[in-house]
Amino acid sequence: MEIWIVFTLLAVLMQSVRTASQKQIAQSISIPMTTLVRFLFGLPFAALYFYFLKNYYSLDVITPQWVFYRSASLAAISQIIATVCLVKALTIQNFAVGTALAKTEAILTAIIGSWFFSAALSLQGYLAVFVGVVGVLVASNWKVSIRDLTENESIKFGLGAGFGFALASLWLRDASLSLELPRIMSAATVLLFMVAIQTVVCVVWIIKFEREQLRLLTGKLTHCVFIGITGVAGSVGWFTAMSLQNAAVVKTLGQVEFVITLLITYLYFGEKITHREYGGIALVAVSIFLLLYA
Numbered sequence: 001m002e003i004w005i006v007f008t009l010l011a012v013l014m015q016s017v018r019t020a021s022q023k024q025i026a027q028s029i030s031i032p033m034t035t036l037v038r039f040l041f042g043l044p045f046a047a048l049y050f051y052f053l054k055n056y057y058s059l060d061v062i063t064p065q066w067v068f069y070r071s072a073s074l075a076a077i078s079q080i081i082a083t084v085c086l087v088k089a090l091t092i093q094n095f096a097v098g099t100a101l102a103k104t105e106a107i108l109t110a111i112i113g114s115w116f117f118s119a120a121l122s123l124q125g126y127l128a129v130f131v132g133v134v135g136v137l138v139a140s141n142w143k144v145s146i147r148d149l150t151e152n153e154s155i156k157f158g159l160g161a162g163f164g165f166a167l168a169s170l171w172l173r174d175a176s177l178s179l180e181l182p183r184i185m186s187a188a189t190v191l192l193f194m195v196a197i198q199t200v201v202c203v204v205w206i207i208k209f210e211r212e213q214l215r216l217l218t219g220k221l222t223h224c225v226f227i228g229i230t231g232v233a234g235s236v237g238w239f240t241a242m243s244l245q246n247a248a249v250v251k252t253l254g255q256v257e258f259v260i261t262l263l264i265t266y267l268y269f270g271e272k273i274t275h276r277e278y279g280g281i282a283l284v285a286v287s288i289f290l291l292l293y294a
Contacts, residue, residue, distance in 0.1 A: 004244040005253065011237025012257040018230035020268060022087060025223055031087045033213040035080060036202035041228025042235070043195050049236060050192040053185050062189060067178040072190050075171035076197040082164025089157040104162035106255060107133040109169050110248035117170050119246055124290060129248055132255040132287030139258070139280025169238075169247040176243040187239040195232070252291050255284045 018038070026034045054062075082105075110129045113119035121129070172190050179186040206213055217224060241250045259281050265271045 002245075004241045004250065007237045007241040007244070008250050008253045009237075009256070011234045011241060012254050012260060014230045014234035014237060016257055016260040018227055018234055019086075021223065021227045021230065025220060025227065026087055028220070029216045030210055030213050031084055032202065032205055032210060033216070034087050035083045036199070036206055037217075037224045037227055038083065038231045039195055039198040039202055041224045042232040043199050043228075045229055045232040046188075046192045046195045046235070049232065050188045053188045057182060057185050059181075059185070062179070062181065064189070065178055068175045068190075068193075071171045071175035071178065072193045073197060075168045075175060075190075076194040077201070078164045078168040078171065079194065080198050080201060082161045082168060085157045085160035085164060089161060104133055104137075104159055105165040105169070106248065106251040108162050108166035109251050112166055113170050113246070113248050117174065119170070119173075119248065121246065121248055124293070125246075125249060125252075128287045128290035129252045130287075131290060132252050132284055135280045135283030135287060136255060136258050137280075138283060139262075139274075139277040166251075169242055169251060172239060173242045173247050176239065183243040184240055187243040188236070190243075191232070191235050191239045195235070249291060253288060256288060258284055 022034055022038065025037065029037075107129050110121055110126060114121065172194065175190045175193075176183070176186040179189060181189065238250070238254075262273050262277055262281065266273050
């Protein structure tokens with residue numbers, strides 16, 4: 001099994017767990033504060049991971065070029081916006097549907113990547129991406145119509161999350177490839193820089209607009225640390241996989257997260273899985289088969 005597949009599956013598992021935890025904590029704190037929790041409590045673990053690899057590779061000084069700072073900063077901001085949209089989508093619809101709406105990121109990554117990042121796929125690769133996205137949309141319980149696109153809040157935030165995550169994926173890969181380092185190390189460098197930027201941005205926002213939210217974390221520190229650990233573990237998986245492989249390919253394999261999401265929906269939140277959702281699982285399975293065969 002190729003190493004990028006291993007890191008993608010790690011990312012899928014950790015992201016599913018982290019998203020479920022975020023849904024819980026979002027019931028008692030604001031969406032911006034929920035976003036800050038992911039980055040603030042993940043920063044120490046991102047730093048530990050970076051310094052562990054830095055010592056492992058016996059590196060003294062890492063000197064990124066301008067393209068690194070530009071792309072990593074844009075990725076950081078895009079991910080913040082996408083995370084806010086995702087958490088908002090999760091609070092509007094049920095857990096599985098909210099996550100499914102954001103999975104349009106796979107096809108958006110493929111389209112934007114081929115147009116603006118010289119990251120084109122083969123015909124079978126595009127087919128795999130398309131089938132996977134159709135799978136998660138089929139499993140969602142909303143109608144695709146002009147009225148839905150203009151009035152359904154869940155669709156708006158879901159598509160916003162997908163677009164933001166797509167841009168973040170492409171920019172973070174661009175930043176990672178700009179470093180002349182082993183790919184695992186370059187991914188860790190991008191991760192630490194991005195989480196640091198995201199933490200600062202979110203802290204400034206909370207202090208300026210929602211300072212009262214800080215006291216709401218009392219008694220939730222264990223939950224916050226768990227979100228931080230799983231969030232960083234998932235990011236390690238995504239960042240490393242996308243440093244090794246085309247971002248759209250990684251995101252398509254990542255559609256397997258939808259299956260895990262449905263299991264969490266059924267086992268943890270007690271929400272029923274419908275026949276339509278089972279059909280979506282089947283299409284996601286087909287897309288992954290097409291991807292790996294390609």
